[in-house]
Amino acid sequence: MGNALVWFRRDLRLADNPALCAALDAGLTPVPVYIHDEPAGDWPLGAASAWWLHHSLMELDGNLRALGSRLCIARGDSEAELLRLRELFDASHVFWNRVYEPHSMQRDARIKTGLRNRGLAASSFNGQLLREPRELLKADGTPYRVFTPFWKALQKSGPVRSPLPAPRSLPAPPPAESDGPGPEQLALLPAIPWYRAFPDHWQPGETGAGDALQQFCADRLSDYPDDRDLPALPGTSRLSAHLHFGELSPQQAWHAVQQEAATRTQPGLLAASESWLRQLAWREFGHHLLYHFPDTTDQPMDARFAAFPWRTGYDADLQRWQRGQTGIPIVDAGMRELWESGWMHNRVRMITASLLTKNLLIPWQEGARWFWDTLVDADLANNTLGWQWTAGCGVDAAPYFRIFNPVRQGERFDPDGSYIRRWVPELSGLPAEWIHRPWSAPREVLDGAAVVLGDNYPEPIVDLQQSRAHALTIWDSVKNAAR
Ligand SMILES: Cc1cc2nc3c(=O)[nH]c(=O)nc-3n(C[C@H](O)[C@H](O)[C@H](O)COP(=O)(O)OP(=O)(O)OC[C@H]3O[C@@H](n4cnc5c(N)ncnc54)[C@H](O)[C@@H]3O)c2cc1C
Numbered sequence: 001m002g003n004a005l006v007w008f009r010r011d012l013r014l015a016d017n018p019a020l021c022a023a024l025d026a027g028l029t030p031v032p033v034y035i036h037d038e039p040a041g042d043w044p045l046g047a048a049s050a051w052w053l054h055h056s057l058m059e060l061d062g063n064l065r066a067l068g069s070r071l072c073i074a075r076g077d078s079e080a081e082l083l084r085l086r087e088l089f090d091a092s093h094v095f096w097n098r099v100y101e102p103h104s105m106q107r108d109a110r111i112k113t114g115l116r117n118r119g120l121a122a123s124s125f126n127g128q129l130l131r132e133p134r135e136l137l138k139a140d141g142t143p144y145r146v147f148t149p150f151w152k153a154l155q156k157s158g159p160v161r162s163p164l165p166a167p168r169s170l171p172a173p174p175p176a177e178s179d180g181p182g183p184e185q186l187a188l189l190p191a192i193p194w195y196r197a198f199p200d201h202w203q204p205g206e207t208g209a210g211d212a213l214q215q216f217c218a219d220r221l222s223d224y225p226d227d228r229d230l231p232a233l234p235g236t237s238r239l240s241a242h243l244h245f246g247e248l249s250p251q252q253a254w255h256a257v258q259q260e261a262a263t264r265t266q267p268g269l270l271a272a273s274e275s276w277l278r279q280l281a282w283r284e285f286g287h288h289l290l291y292h293f294p295d296t297t298d299q300p301m302d303a304r305f306a307a308f309p310w311r312t313g314y315d316a317d318l319q320r321w322q323r324g325q326t327g328i329p330i331v332d333a334g335m336r337e338l339w340e341s342g343w344m345h346n347r348v349r350m351i352t353a354s355l356l357t358k359n360l361l362i363p364w365q366e367g368a369r370w371f372w373d374t375l376v377d378a379d380l381a382n383n384t385l386g387w388q389w390t391a392g393c394g395v396d397a398a399p400y401f402r403i404f405n406p407v408r409q410g411e412r413f414d415p416d417g418s419y420i421r422r423w424v425p426e427l428s429g430l431p432a433e434w435i436h437r438p439w440s441a442p443r444e445v446l447d448g449a450a451v452v453l454g455d456n457y458p459e460p461i462v463d464l465q466q467s468r469a470h471a472l473t474i475w476d477s478v479k480n481a482a483r
Helices: 020-024 047-066 078-091 101-115 148-157 194-201 206-227 240-244 252-262 268-293 304-309 315-323 329-339 346-359 364-374 380-391 406-415 418-423 443-448 464-478
Strands: 003-008 029-038 072-074 091-097 122-123
Touching: 003 020, 003 078, 020 029, 020 091, 020 122, 020 329, 029 047, 047 078, 047 194, 047 364, 072 078, 072 418, 078 101, 101 122, 101 240, 148 268, 148 364, 194 329, 206 240, 206 252, 206 268, 252 268, 268 380, 304 464, 315 329, 315 346, 315 364, 329 346, 329 364, 329 406, 329 418, 346 364, 346 406, 364 380
Parallel strands: 003 029, 003 091, 029 072, 091 122
Antiparallel strands: none
């Protein structure tokens, strides 16, 4: 029996892992390897993601050991390390599941050619998406730019393949002088321990992913369409980081949700499952766009926005936004939720991003970078899509004139103010009527709630009406510019 390196990257799971299965199906002994390498050009691993990765690697190693194998870790240039590990383990094959970040894709293509030129068998698989981004194209052969037709094409593209079973046991890789550093020696845990509360919110790794999926299907799926926009409730799946790190495949999620709807005869469950699968398709759409338009991680998709007159000298305002000190309660609640838990509710992501880009006229790339560093689910495809969409410069963009009014959004989606009370405790004494706009509250109401604006809670960072009108004028002039 020969040996095959199975190169783990963003597929940190044993179930439904096509690369691992391919090695086993070929009758080879899989040598699971993880190489800590960041190709120049891609966005470097954010701090919150590094925290997650640390724990996910620990769990993967533990799960491999429980089945008789182990994770071999290396650091450095991926190609050089693969060649070294191939020698070390006398491997004839290298298998991996594909990733779609532009520079990683270029690197992987180079590696595949290099390995094959050296006589090694190198094969890659789709372990991350329902469909390869190149599989779904419009009738004229060009990529989709609008979500709804993309979603329809995805639905028509045939059944989603069934998840592959997890191996029950694994042959031990050959002994080696050294299996490399342990996950803890990669020094992934950020130097500033702001992430102390993360373990209260998350369980990184395949077990946590499976538990979260099961819990969502059992407890929250049926109410998803009603609850998904309410940030005070745990109404969504919170699977995004698990999906990003590949602790769960989209196929596993797809089938679990469909099965739940098929086996439980409950009114509305079918519609609820469709509503959730549609969100999962946004993830596919994000990857489709990143694959076909790789420059959009930094450049606006709509070229007219390349010359957008963003403000300069905005550092102080950017910092207030990052720290949740804008004086606009729902924005501050979201930014503090992000800092404390590494995650922010989708509706609030849109509201905070809209305030930054439209009311404050701060470039969307600044917001994208902050999210990138602080989100445990930071994902180049989804983050780029979310920011370009909110800034109105992407494909399928929210109409540019859609400037979220954070007060109205708060009143609609957090009507009793419980989301604000949780994350902005200094406002917790305010009645629901005023909690989303403390600056309009009568003096005695503020006094009664012990809120002193400009003292224990900031005055609003910007006049919402005036800044909206100003933004509309600018967006109008950019949109009307010749293409
Ligand atoms: C400005 C901005 C930045 C964002 N950055 C990221 C990011 O870095 N990483 C990330 O995974 N998502 C990002 N999103 C999308 C979305 O907010 C999160 O995927 C979602 O909040 C995750 O929570 P959940 O798993 O409970 O979602 P659920 O509502 O349970 O959705 C299920 C899954 O579908 C996918 N999904 C849902 N909504 C979207 C969406 N709008 N775009 C793409 N995929 C989606 C996610 O994988 C999610 O886990 C961003 C959105 C905005 C507006």
